[in-house]
Amino acid sequence: MLHAVVGRGQSLKAGEDIVREGDHTDVVHVILEGHGFRYKTLPDGKRQIIGYLVPGDFCDLYGFLLDKMDHGIAARTHCQVAELTEDHILMLTSRPSLARALWWSELVNASILREWLVNMGRRTPSARVAHILCELLVRLQVVGQASADSFRLELSQSELGDTVGLTTVSVNRALQRLRGANLIQSSGREIVIPDVAALKAFADFDPGYLHFRQDREDHS
């Protein structure tokens, strides 16, 4: 359905910003292909990643309704993004079912943020990393980019650390513990999970917060 609407699109290289903090854009970006993340940078240069974006996700409905973006969005792989103008958005939201789907997806985003907060605040380093891996497995499965027990991790250990509030060194050691317990196997960026249930149990992962539904509106 988006295809009928999308006029302009753009292609971005890994590492480029899709939206910069402080921007007020008059267009809304949608990821068609590739992976990205939302982030904030602190005065001392530290970075916190505050969300992952997979194909189909809206980047900045947000900055469109609010005054300006309070965070940036970066591409972590090559990305193909669509740009929707105000007219497109008005057209989409004029259909109640679509407007509802957009609202719904924002609520799911907020739900993910709450779970991340729990993750950072109250879980051990290994469980934090394991939890993120479980989330990625499930989210990538939904968009057809993961098998039942493996996926390609498009994140450096430093980016993982910026996600879960650890240093690169600690992420590395957490991954080693997970490998040692045979909860994951990894060769390069490929993550294989020998026993998905075991990893989920270790991470205290309950996919409920992702709120998948059968009748989910399809963004494609």
Place this chain on the structure above:
Amino acid sequence: MLHAVVGRGQSLKAGEDIVREGDHTDVVHVILEGHGFRYKTLPDGKRQIIGYLVPGDFCDLYGFLLDKMDHGIAARTHCQVAELTEDHILMLTSRPSLARALWWSELVNASILREWLVNMGRRTPSARVAHILCELLVRLQVVGQASADSFRLELSQSELGDTVGLTTVSVNRALQRLRGANLIQSSGREIVIPDVAALKAFADFDPGYLHFRQDREDHS
């Protein structure tokens, strides 16, 4: 405007649950008076607070649209809450300006969650606590419950810890550091901030993420 619509309401004592995790309610709760918080509990009993609620906030628009609540909501003071039925909600959302205001408030909630994530992930314990105090100051000012430089903190140190990912002991020591630096003065639950700008600078607090506007829709 709500007053015209609110049929039933209820009165809750401090510590009671307003909504329990897993509930699917057919009504939406709105806080009229008092303070509450959202929280999740982990298998090992640890708790993470994932949001504060002040008068005017909607508790569970969320569980209304999604299948079920993935977190609980507790009253931290005596609370007066309104219960809106599906009819009420449909009536509210049928007015574009109101529907837009509701959406807007959900986006602001998500923005606050992102800032909390930054807070937990990348700031020192003292700065975390200071940041929460700054946020409370500003949010309570907006609802007329804080002066220019002081407010009543309706949270125990343990609840503060569950908010920012610290233990009670660490919160206590963080507060002592803030007092020692004369960034705050506190007698019991009353917080006085001698130099608001100094505290904000220390906490790296930029109220932008709260997205206040002049033309904000009033929930009263």
Place this chain on the structure above:
DNA sequence: CGCCGCCTTGAGCTGGCTCAATCTGCGTGG
């Protein structure tokens, strides 16, 4: 007066952080 929740303090442990070096895989230019 005694209870209870919450705040405060102390001692000691440990795990996460910092700093820093090394290794590895991969793409580039010669």
Place this chain on the structure above:
DNA sequence: CCACGCAGATTGAGCCAGCTCAAGGCGGCG
């Protein structure tokens, strides 16, 4: 085809802050 450079992964040493455990202290309330 090989040397070089770079980004990211890995490892080690040592520090120290936040955690755990535990013991008071304090104030409000029945």
